[in-house]
Amino acid sequence: GQQLNQSPQSMFIQEGEDVSMNCTSSSIFNTWLWYKQEPGEGPVLLIALYKAGELTSNGRLTAQFGITRKDSFLNISASIPSDVGIYFCAGRSNTGANSKLTFGKGITLSVRP
Amino acid sequence: DTEVTQTPKHLVMGMTNKKSLKCEQHMGHRAMYWYKQKAKKPPELMFVYSYEKLSINESVPSRFSPECPNSSLLNLHLHALQPEDSALYLCASSQGAGLTPEQFFGPGTRLTVL
Numbered sequence A: 001g002q003q004l005n006q007s008p009q010s011m012f013i014q015e016g017e018d019v020s021m022n023c024t025s026s027s028i029f030n031t032w033l034w035y036k037q038e039p040g041e042g043p044v045l046l047i048a049l050y051k052a053g054e055l056t057s058n059g060r061l062t063a064q065f066g067i068t069r070k071d072s073f074l075n076i077s078a079s080i081p082s083d084v085g086i087y088f089c090a091g092r093s094n095t096g097a098n099s100k101l102t103f104g105k106g107i108t109l110s111v112r113p
Numbered sequence B: 001d002t003e004v005t006q007t008p009k010h011l012v013m014g015m016t017n018k019k020s021l022k023c024e025q026h027m028g029h030r031a032m033y034w035y036k037q038k039a040k041k042p043p044e045l046m047f048v049y050s051y052e053k054l055s056i057n058e059s060v061p062s063r064f065s066p067e068c069p070n071s072s073l074l075n076l077h078l079h080a081l082q083p084e085d086s087a088l089y090l091c092a093s094s095q096g097a098g099l100t101p102e103q104f105f106g107p108g109t110r111l112t113v114l
Helices: none
Strands: A010-014 A019-024 A031-037 A044-049 A055-058 A061-065 A071-076 A085-092 A107-112 B004-007 B010-013 B018-025 B031-037 B044-050 B053-057 B064-070 B073-079 B087-094 B109-113
Touching: A010 A019, A019 A085, A019 A107, A031 A061, A031 A071, A044 A055, A044 A061, A044 A071, A071 A085, B004 B087, B010 B018, B018 B031, B018 B087, B031 B064, B031 B073, B044 B064, B044 B073, B053 B064
Parallel strands: A010 A107, B010 B109
Antiparallel strands: A019 A071, A031 A044, A031 A085, A055 A061, A061 A071, A085 A107, B004 B018, B018 B073, B031 B044, B031 B087, B044 B053, B064 B073, B087 B109
């Protein structure tokens, strides 16, 4: 089946630093989504990307849809302690009533004050 | 209202119990989803309802029984569960399966099976 690769599993950064995470696949996706999940909560949608090459920002977050449609990255600038959480990428490769999201394994981000 | 709500927040049950998880959304979404999530793992899709009809069942054991009474409500009935079924159960909704892909998740029900 389709897989999305996120690595490393964990990242440790200093408060104020920028961090970049990427998500890659051997398959083409037509939509990319980035979610953040904090302990004890459900995933929260951060950014949605629909077109190859698209670059979208949400506050300190910027995400891009790779031009090959096989990758996406998320950048967090000037990190703060509340950025701590697990960041999942998700992709959708088809449309229709049976379309599903494929999730990456997630990256756990730790921010040192 | 842009929330997906889930009750209960926590549930402890024995292997012979019958319980139900509930999910509600008032965003006018026509697709609703159940996911199972183990610690530090991504959500795993269990069921999809599209326009109140079951459209996807990811080969989930019959001890999990979904129900969609109307377009705003989604239930997951549990019976004779196993300890390995302990997990965070997430509900999500989207405008319509096959339409915009953004899924909005509830906070989850933390299930422990003893």
